[in-house]
Amino acid sequence: MNNPVLVDYVRSGVVESTHTGSVVLLASDGSQHTLGNPPPQIYPRSSLKPLFATGLVSAGLELTARQLALATASHSGTDEHAQVAREILSSAGLTEDALRCPPDLPLEVDDLVALIRAGGSADRARHNCSGKHAAMLATCVLKSWPTEGYLDPTHPLQVHLRATVTDLAGEEPGAPGVDGCGAPVWQLSLPALARATARIATASDTTPEGRVAAAARSHPELVGGRRQCVTELMQHVPGLLAKEGAEGVWVAALNDGRAMAAKIDDGAMRALPAILAATLRAWGYSGQPIDRWAANPVVGGGHPVGAILPSAALQDFLATATTLETTY
Numbered sequence: 001m002n003n004p005v006l007v008d009y010v011r012s013g014v015v016e017s018t019h020t021g022s023v024v025l026l027a028s029d030g031s032q033h034t035l036g037n038p039p040p041q042i043y044p045r046s047s048l049k050p051l052f053a054t055g056l057v058s059a060g061l062e063l064t065a066r067q068l069a070l071a072t073a074s075h076s077g078t079d080e081h082a083q084v085a086r087e088i089l090s091s092a093g094l095t096e097d098a099l100r101c102p103p104d105l106p107l108e109v110d111d112l113v114a115l116i117r118a119g120g121s122a123d124r125a126r127h128n129c130s131g132k133h134a135a136m137l138a139t140c141v142l143k144s145w146p147t148e149g150y151l152d153p154t155h156p157l158q159v160h161l162r163a164t165v166t167d168l169a170g171e172e173p174g175a176p177g178v179d180g181c182g183a184p185v186w187q188l189s190l191p192a193l194a195r196a197t198a199r200i201a202t203a204s205d206t207t208p209e210g211r212v213a214a215a216a217r218s219h220p221e222l223v224g225g226r227r228q229c230v231t232e233l234m235q236h237v238p239g240l241l242a243k244e245g246a247e248g249v250w251v252a253a254l255n256d257g258r259a260m261a262a263k264i265d266d267g268a269m270r271a272l273p274a275i276l277a278a279t280l281r282a283w284g285y286s287g288q289p290i291d292r293w294a295a296n297p298v299v300g301g302g303h304p305v306g307a308i309l310p311s312a313a314l315q316d317f318l319a320t321a322t323t324l325e326t327t328y
Contacts, residue, residue, distance in 0.1 A: 003036040004313040006264065007271040011298050011306040019271040021248065021264040023314065024190040025279070025321045026198055028257035032191055033321035035314065041174045041187035042263050045245030046074045048165065048185065048193075049132055050200050050212055055164030057208035061139045063088065068215035069222040070131030074244065076107035076225030077126035084222060085125045088134035092141040099124040100151055101133045101181040107225065129181035131222075136183075153184045162186060168196035168209070180246060193251050194261035201241040201253035213241050213255075229273040229293050236289045237280060244269070250276055258283060270296070270308060278310035282318035 009017040022036030053071040057063075063071065067088050075081040089095060103122035106112045115121075124130060136157055140147045145156045152158065153176045165173050165186050174187030188196075203209035216223050220234035223243070230242050239255035248264025250272045260279045264271045277294035298306035 003265055005311045006035075006262070006314045007274050008309045008311050009270075009298065009306070010309055011300065013306070016298075016306075018311070019248075019264050019266060019268050021262060021271070022190065023260065023262045023275065023317065024194050025318070026191075026194050026253075026257070026259040027321075028254075030195075030257070033317070034191075035317040038190040038263060041189050042193075042249065043177050043179075043185050043245075043247070044188055044193050044249050044251070045179060045185055045247060046129070047197075047243045047245035047249045047251040047261075048188075049073065049129075050216065050241065050243055051165050051168050051196055052132060052161050053135065053212045054168065054200060054208045055161040056135050056139045057211055058164060059139050059160055060142055061135060063091075063135065063138075063215075065215040066219050066222060067091075067131075067135070068212060069219035071135035072212060072216050072243065073131045073223045074128045074230075075131065075222060076111070076228060077104055077128060078106060078108070078111050078225060081222065081225070082123070082125040082130070085130040085134045088131065088138055092138035094134075094137055094141065094147070096123065096125045096130075098137050098147055099127075099130060099133050101127040101129050101183075104128065108227065127181060129179075129183070132183065133181065151183050158184050165196070168199055169193065170195055190261040190263060193249075194253070194259040197241060197243070197251045197261070198253040198257050198259035201239070201255055201259070202257050216241055229276065232289045233276060233280065233293065236287055237285050240280075242276060244272055248272065252276055252279065254283065274308050274310045275314065278314055278318055282315075282322045 003020040005018040006021045007019040022038040025033045049072045070084045104127040105122045169192035171192035176184040179185040200209040220231045224231035242252035247267035250262045253259035273293040295307040297304035
């Protein structure tokens with residue numbers, strides 16, 4: 001793809017590895033700047049969850065802000081995350097046996113150790129996509145759609161969600177794939193993903209889009225979890241709506257319409273935080289969480305010996321693009 005290096009992995013002063021990819025930046029007026037050569041369409045993976053949650057709300061689903069935030073989440077499987085997923089199911093008269101996402105364990109080591117010591121084991125409510133699945137099932141109950149087969153792309157639920165993605169993105173999605181959780185995942189271009197997320201981030205709180213954005217912003221700890229980049233940066237930057245997706249996808253937008261979407265060619269998730277942190281700096285934000293994620297430590301012997309850094313090419317692009325925005 002002949003894409004530029006976006007992120008450098010530096011150990012002991014030497015660039016040990018690099019991650020290439022493409023970035024699309026949208027100004028608040030909708031003008032677009034592109035670094036690299038984005039594929040015609042990608043699987044956005046979990047970065048589609050705010051779009052799906054919007055579709056569920058537009059179908060009539062009523063959730064608390066905490067529950068709706070979890071519907072957008074790739075969470076870390078804590079007791080709190082699992083409990084909120086079970087609350088969504090219970091409100092629809094269901095149990096976690098209805099979930100078709102795989103059983104999973106907590107992401108963080110201390111949560112995992114606590115669960116095992118208590119005699120617990122992997123379960124579906126702890127899967128990082130359990131909020132999305134629980135909200136999908138609750139919508140099926142609300143609409144009198146069958147809960148069996150709710151992950152089939154031809155199921156009424158998935159037909160509705162595809163239509164929502166099309167409307168928000170302004171682009172016809174490509175053929176569906178199967179996401180890691182078993183749900184359909186639709187193909188979109190990076191610009192379309194950025195546009196859709198900006199539309200959600202700028203919407204009035206009275207709309208389905210705005211309700212999703214407000215819920216995620218008010219409960220970022222449920223969107224990811226402690227020590228997760230998406231949670232820490234949403235807690236720090238007012239108006240930020242951000243979501244990562246597997247295989248190296250980031251999308252983020254502010255409530256003024258500025259947005260970014262990125263795809264790492266090799267799918268490395270470790271490269272993503274530096275990209276979002278560098279983008280936030282270019283948008284004029286600063287502070288400890290941004291500084292830390294812009295230079296996430298590389299460890300040797302239990303001590304920092306390097307960092308994962310935004311490349312010079314990425315920083316130059318962001319500086320140029322944001323400078324051009326101010327001249328329009």
